[in-house]
Structures are given as C-alpha cells and as structure tokens.
Amino acid sequence: MESPTALIQQTIAGFQTSSDLSAIARIQDGFRDIAESRERRRDETRLALKELLRALTLEKSTYDSLVNSPSREEHASSMLAADRQKFSLAKSINDVESELQSEEAKLQRLKDELIALEQEDPSGDSSAKAAADNIAVLKLRVYRNLGIDLEEDGAGGFAKAHIRTLDNKDCQQFLGLPLVMKSANLSFGVTGILVKEFMGGLGMLITVYTYAQVKPVHETLA
Known part of the structure; x- marks a missing residue:
C-alpha cells in the first residue's frame, strides 16, 4: 500500500491549479481597482458637496440681503431725503x-x-467828556427811578427837587438847590436799603434811608 504522502502528491498532480491561481490573482486585482475607483469617486463627491454647500451659503446670504434691503420706493425716498439734506x-x-x-x-x-477817531483826538478828551455825560445821565435816571425829579433852573443847574412816594400820592419839594454843596436827608422805599451818592456835577449830597413814606428829616443847609 502506498504511503499517504505519495497519494497526496498524485492527487495534486491530477489537478491543474495554475489557472485557478491566476484567476484568484485577477480577482484580487479587480477588487483592488474597484476599491481605488470607489475611493476616487467618494473624494470627488465630497469636493462636489463642499462646492454645493458654498454655493448654498452664498445664495442664502444673497436672499437675506434682498429680503432685508429696502424696496425701490424706499430707496428712492431715502436718496431724495439725502439730496435735500445735502x-x-x-x-x-x-x-x-x-x-x-x-x-x-x-x-x-x-x-x-x-x-x-484816534487820529482826530489822540488825547481822548472827547471820549472822557462823553463818558462823563453818560454817567450824569445814568445818575439822573437812577434818581428818577427812586422818585426824585430834578428841575433845571435854565442856567445849566438844578433849582428844585420833587420827591415822591412809590404810589405818587405824597410829594415833598425842596427849593433853592444851587450848584454849591447842599445836603438833604430823605427817607422812602423798601426797608433795609441805603443809597448814598454824591453828585458833584449837580451840586448836592442825597442820603436815602428806608421808611414807609417820603419825609424830610433834615432841613436844607444854606
């Protein structure tokens, strides 16, 4: 009886395995080509998907801008308002x-x-004279507001002074106020106010204290 090894070798010799091995190799090559092709197609599909996503994002932003943008009428109105403002x-x-x-x-x-003016009057005498006149006018206005009316004597001076209360119902008259120094103490007006003013140009000293009505408290000095 032959040995098992010899039997196996005889059996193997009876089969033609070269063609089968070649077929298996071809099948493996085909599988490898198919896998590579599928990988390439998958990469291409991914790239195409990315492009489509970018295009979708761009279209969406364009759509949102169109939706949020003003209409033609509103745009024209805003442009007209801007032109008017300009x-x-x-x-x-x-x-x-x-x-x-x-x-x-x-x-x-x-x-x-x-x-x-500076060339006409370098010394400034005219300005000083005008300022003095303005001060005199201002003083007269202050005394008039205090109820004291001065009457001119026709010679550039003042001979009479009429002093009234605020309601003009009581009147005191002082006569003989020449251009030399004269003194009269007069009371009137609002309690607590002391007005003391010397008018050298008018030639009199007036001191005003506050009481309910106007009344002389000191006679005119001769």
Missing part, C-alpha cells in the same frame, strides 16, 4: 460764509473808524 447743508454753509464776510467787513469798518 442742499440744505450747502445753503446753511453759504449763509454762514456770507454772514462771516459781513461781520468781517463790519469789524474792519469799526477798526477804520477807531483809527480815524
């Missing part, structure tokens, strides 16, 4: 520039007048 600002700027030019011209004119 013209209004331009007009305001022109007005301000014109006013500025006018003020500059006025300032230059005043400067020229000042230079001319």
